Amino acid sequence: MSDNRPIGVFDSGVGGLMFVKEIKRLLPNESIIYFGDTKNLPYGDKSNEDITKFSVSITQFLKNNNCKAILIACNSATASALKEIKKIAGKDIIVIDVISPVAEKISFELREKIGVIATKTTVKSGAYKKAIRKRNKHINVIELATPLLVPVIEEGFVNTPISKVVLETYLYNKKLEGIDSLILGCTHYTHLEREINQLFNKKVNIVNSPLIVVNHIIYMLSKNGKLASKDAKSEYLFYISYTTDSIVKTTKRLFGKDIQLIEKSLED
Structure with missing residues (x-):
């Protein structure tokens, strides 16, 4: 049993990219949709209400893009909004936090x-x-x-x-x-x-943390029969809510100069 739908990953900026890199290394057949909420970074000095609002919007976006699992690659979002994220994701989507x-x-x-x-x-x-x-x-x-x-x-x-x-x-x-x-x-x-x-x-x-968390992702996907097939061709989509030099530079350094970042507002 396999599932070639993408894994969704989100963070407020470049931090979550290290987890995407580890997923790419250990799960080369998995496709990934990344959302970096650069417009609202850092989450760490925001209120719980604001963090929850941003996290729920991103979760809905990843759900709408047919993600089979969502990694909350943000400790602040995990601490503030895990319950709400799981509620929006629903029973069919595996939600994994970093804590x-x-x-x-x-x-x-x-x-x-x-x-x-x-x-x-x-x-x-x-x-x-x-x-x-x-x-x-x-x-x-x-x-x-x-x-x-x-x-x-x-x-x-x-x-x-x-x-x-x-x-x-x-x-x-x-x-x-x-x-x-x-x-x-x-x-x-x-x-x-x-x-x-x-x-x-x-x-x-x-x-x-990235190694520990990605090994847990492997366990959860395997347990639920959601690993991609061995012949699946992986695709990587990177969305950001605001273009910054830092995230462009870091993304291209980690994943190659041909990687494209798509600006996407949470209000759309």
Whole structure:
């Protein structure tokens, strides 16, 4: 049994592209429709009501485009709107978030003190702490809001003196002293993984969220008989709500210069 309909993925900007890249690597026969809500980024400083409104609109768009599964490649949207997204998606569409699979995996590893850096919305919700401690009450989870990191990434300042100063300011916070693992609780932050590793001198385990989440996607698609057939030809469509230099540059760097981005308003 197979299903060649596309997988839908959405985020507020370039962060979710790292998950698309991992899906492409591990599931080369799967087609993907990506929606980057660049007009409303970052989601992390928006109200729960606004995040829910944006997320529901994108979910409806992906549903209308016949997606068999939807990956919420945004921690803030997961923390604020998961229930509403599942309601709009309906029973036929598999909905996968980026928090639950990570919490499930890390909870049963030998960890004592886990740090989480994320947006204000995600930290305020306590989503990671709740999800991890629900599975393992013995793990100490420290969450720290790092709101400047998304603008740094979206403005193209990765691997620059600017990103270094901002990262040092956050990561040298006393709250994170003694952590053995760090969860990058915003999908954008995967673009900073190399710099974060360097600041910790590779002594802290940086959790690879894209790999964990995409393995969960494989499991869910296989379980429900929705994997694409082995002879399926994959197609990739990239939609954005507003054209920015950052998302154009990042998309073409990750997926090739021939990739086209289609501007699509959520109000249409």
